[in-house]
Amino acid sequence: GQQLNQSPQSMFIQEGEDVSMNCTSSSIFNTWLWYKQDPGEGPVLLIALYKAGELTSNGRLTAQFGITRKDSFLNISASIPSDVGIYFCAGEDTYTGANSKLTFGKGITLSVRP
Amino acid sequence: GAGVSQSPRYKVAKRGQDVALRCDPISGHVSLFWYQQALGQGPEFLTYFQNEAQLDKSGLPSDRFFAERPEGSVSTLKIQRTQQEDSAVYLCASSAPQLPYTEAFFGQGTRLTVV
Numbered sequence: 001g002q003q004l005n006q007s008p009q010s011m012f013i014q015e016g017e018d019v020s021m022n023c024t025s026s027s028i029f030n031t032w033l034w035y036k037q038d039p040g041e042g043p044v045l046l047i048a049l050y051k052a053g054e055l056t057s058n059g060r061l062t063a064q065f066g067i068t069r070k071d072s073f074l075n076i077s078a079s080i081p082s083d084v085g086i087y088f089c090a091g092e093d094t095y096t097g098a099n100s101k102l103t104f105g106k107g108i109t110l111s112v113r114p
Numbered sequence: 115g116a117g118v119s120q121s122p123r124y125k126v127a128k129r130g131q132d133v134a135l136r137c138d139p140i141s142g143h144v145s146l147f148w149y150q151q152a153l154g155q156g157p158e159f160l161t162y163f164q165n166e167a168q169l170d171k172s173g174l175p176s177d178r179f180f181a182e183r184p185e186g187s188v189s190t191l192k193i194q195r196t197q198q199e200d201s202a203v204y205l206c207a208s209s210a211p212q213l214p215y216t217e218a219f220f221g222q223g224t225r226l227t228v229v
Binding site: 004040041042043044045048088090101102103104105106107 | 118149154155157162172173205217218222223
């Protein structure tokens with residue numbers, strides 16, 4: 001089946017640093033999404049990308065939809081302690097307007113040292 | 115309610131026991147999804163409802179898993195004869211489809227432990 005690859009499994013950064021996360025796929029997706037999950041909570045959507053090449057920002061977050069539609073990256077600038085959590089990329093391969101079947105990566109656990 | 119509500123938050127079941135997990139979606143959301151998240155993994159799609167119709171159940175891992183949404187609102191995920199490999203967090207999400215894209219809001223999940 002389809003798989004999204006996220007690596008490394010964990011990242012450790014200093015508060016104030018920028019961090020970049022990458023996500024690659026063996027197949028094409030029409031929509032790319034980035035989620036953050038805190039312990040004991042469900043994933044929360046950070047950014048949604050609809051078109052190949054699209055670059056979208058949400059505060060200190062910037063994400064891009066790769067032009068091949070097989071990859072995406074997420075940048076977090078000027079990290080703060082509350083950025084700690086697990087970051088998942090997800091792709092939707094069939095546009096339904098209802099993100100009915102998302103394929104998630106395994107996630108990257110981000111730690112921020114004060 | 116304000117968000118997607120799932121109950122119970124935690125469930126411990128003996129192997130072979132049947133369990134029922136409940137999801138209350140955001141009011142007015144016609145789409146509802148169930149995902150299974152094993153420890154250290156990303157969520158994996160189980161099934162999808164639009165109103166009361168189950169449009170996709172391709173992710174259900176076996177015929178021991180059954181989901182329903184009889185009135186197009188609350189949904190129940192039932193697992194019969196639970197096995198240890200069923201231990202996971204079960205996430206429910208709901209959305210109100212809008213073009214070009216709609217956000218699915220996730221509940222906090224039910225952590226199922228089969229002993």
